Amino acid sequence: MASHLDLEEQEQLEQVKAFWKRWGNLITWVLTAALAAFAGWQGWNWYQRDQAAKAGAMYDEFDRALNAQDLDKATAAAGDLKARFAGTGYAAQASLQVARLQLDKGKADDAKQSLAWVAEQGSEPPYRDLARLRLAGLQLDAKAYDEALKTLDAIKSPEFAALVADRRGDALLLQDKRDAAKAEYQKALAGIEKTQNYRSVIEAKLATLGVPTVVEAAAAGAMQ
Incomplete structure (x- = not known):
């Protein structure tokens, strides 16, 4: 009886070996790709949250300058947002608002440039x-x-x-x-x-x- 079971197990083992020899590499690649995709998706979500948090902090700095009507600081902060976080809504919002301040301060050409940037590169x-x-x-x-x-x-x-x-x-x-x-x-x-x-x-x-x-x-x- 034991000998029969040993032979049956040996046969199953050989079948598994044959299957793995034929399909093992493919399965490994599929699993690896799936894990890499999942890891990438998780990493991208983390990156997006991290970027949004940093852009939000920088936008707060811009907003303080805007409320103070400090054109130089507001323009600089808006420029930093465009340079570092161009793909966020914060950069577009800052450029739209700084354009209004630039216009109020008699800087129509600068306002056009700020609006043109949003028109071409705004996030939404x-x-x-x-x-x-x-x-x-x-x-x-x-x-x-x-x-x-x-x-x-x-x-x-x-x-x-x-x-x-x-x-x-x-x-x-x-x-x-x-x-x-x-x-x-x-x-x-x-x-x-x-x-x-x-x-x-x-x-x-x-x-x-x-x-x-x-x-x-x-x-x-x-x-x-």
Whole structure:
């Protein structure tokens, strides 16, 4: 009986050896790759958390300089964030905010550069499109109308569609393209919720182009 079991075990052992000889290397490579992928995923998550924590600490430094209206320190801190943590939202936020401070301090060209960086390298599409919207405004101020329209064309986020149409209307009106401007303003008005105060601004622009406001239209209808 014992001899029979020994022979059966020996046969199973030979089968295992044969199987491992044929498939062992492949199994080892698959397991190694799986473990490496898991380790890499864990390491990447740790790296992301570490980067976010460091970027957050640096952003706090930037925020203090911004609140103090210290342009030099705020610009330097924003530059450090872009250099070391360009892929984080902190870098994009800092560049958007420092652009506003630069503009307030009369540094329009510096503000354009800050916004252009976000437009090209911002971590998320909404950041990039917000930067483009603001950049187009500065380009209009500089009478670079075609350049502003090109910047607006690059904005794809649907939540900015009405504001893009409004700004396109501004660019076209400044080029004395009144009918095209009117169409853009009407598109912008249709896309702005009725509860938004900015509707009155767009209505005022349309009024200058001979389009009556809602109140004027209602009054005209009542008189008929």
